[in-house]
Structures are given as C-alpha cells and as structure tokens.
Amino acid sequence: DAGVTQSPTHLIKTRGQQVTLRCSPKSGHDTVSWYQQALGQGPQFIFQYYEEEERQRGNFPDRFSGHQFPNYSSELNVNALLLGDSALYLCASSARPGQGYTQYFGPGTRLTVL
C-alpha cells in the first residue's frame, strides 16, 4: 500500500518564477492538505482540498493556489516566488476532511528560491 508521495524531491527556482508541486494521497484517502515548513519551524497550514474544492485556507497570499484532480491527487502552485518561499512543502492526506481524521504526510518537496 503506497503512502503519500510527492514530486519532485528537490527544486531550485529564482525569484519571480512559478513552481508546481505534486502530491498523490495514500490509497483510500480523498482529502489533501498542504503545509509549508520553514527551516527550524513547525508546519504552517496552507490549504486543504476535498471533492476538488478548496475547503479551508491558512494565512497565505493568493500567490499560493492549488488544485485537486478527480483521482484525488493534488497540485500546489506558487507564483512570483520570493526568497521567503524557500521551505519544505509537505502534503498530507486523510480519509475525510473533518477534525480528528489522522493525516499521513509525504516526505516533502524541498524548494529553494535564489
């Protein structure tokens, strides 16, 4: 049973560019959440997708957008990259979006913005 997978593993971009990160949820899960983890910090919630719609959003600007596909996989897009966007981006999936449902995390994508 495959767990949560993310691609790519590492990514290097320059300021102003755009980036797309991808996530495939754990088998049987239909809810995907994205987190940003800066170096030495805890994960910060970006948004959650369920039934192909953004259900909840954290305190992130509109430069951060996402999408969920019919097969429940998801993308995170970041436009106009800033140096401060450099971080580990984590995807997590769960069986449902409600509270108490355990989230299973992928290994993350390390984004470096130069």
Place this chain on the structure above:
Amino acid sequence: AQSVTQLGSHVSVSEGALVLLRCNYSSSVPPYLFWYVQYPNQGLQLLLKYTSAATLVKGINGFEAEFKKSETSFHLTKPSAHMSDAAEYFCAVQAQFYFGTGTSLTVIP
C-alpha cells in the same frame, strides 16, 4: 481559536533516561491533539493522538501522552530513551492545522 505551545526547543537526555516533551494547547472547544515525529529529511510520522476516548494515550515506539484538561497540557513521555529517538517532535491541535514550533530531542550515549 486553537494553538499549541511547545516548551523547550531543544531537549537532551541520556540513553535510558526518561523523555518528557511538553505541549500546552489553547482551544475554545474540546480538542483533538496529536504528536508527530520528524526524522531528518523526512516527512512527519504520527506518534499518537487524543480524541477524548481516554486521557492516557499510548503510541508507537513506546511513547505515550496524557491529556490534562485542568492544565491544558498534552505532554509526551517515554520511560527509557533510545538513540533512535533522536528527532524533531511536533505537537498539533484540532484537525492538525495548528502545529507547535517543535522540540529537537538529542539522546546522549
């Protein structure tokens, strides 16, 4: 609003000693609480979660945590530290949208 505070960004213990990692939460509703562990260059792995069924929660790798409503705490403990326990530990509240800043555990041989 919900939030968590992890006291102590770094904790060092000797191998075989008690591990105690502190987490205090703030929640206007009965919370769901979680502890995750993160090894270097890896994602987060769930250690245990509290969902009001029992105040003492047992998790993987010998870890447990006790929910104390009167103290708004959910501290993580392990009776005897092992070298493999060295990692970053995160407390999270509610539907995991709120994570603490983490505690780095070092185990001294």
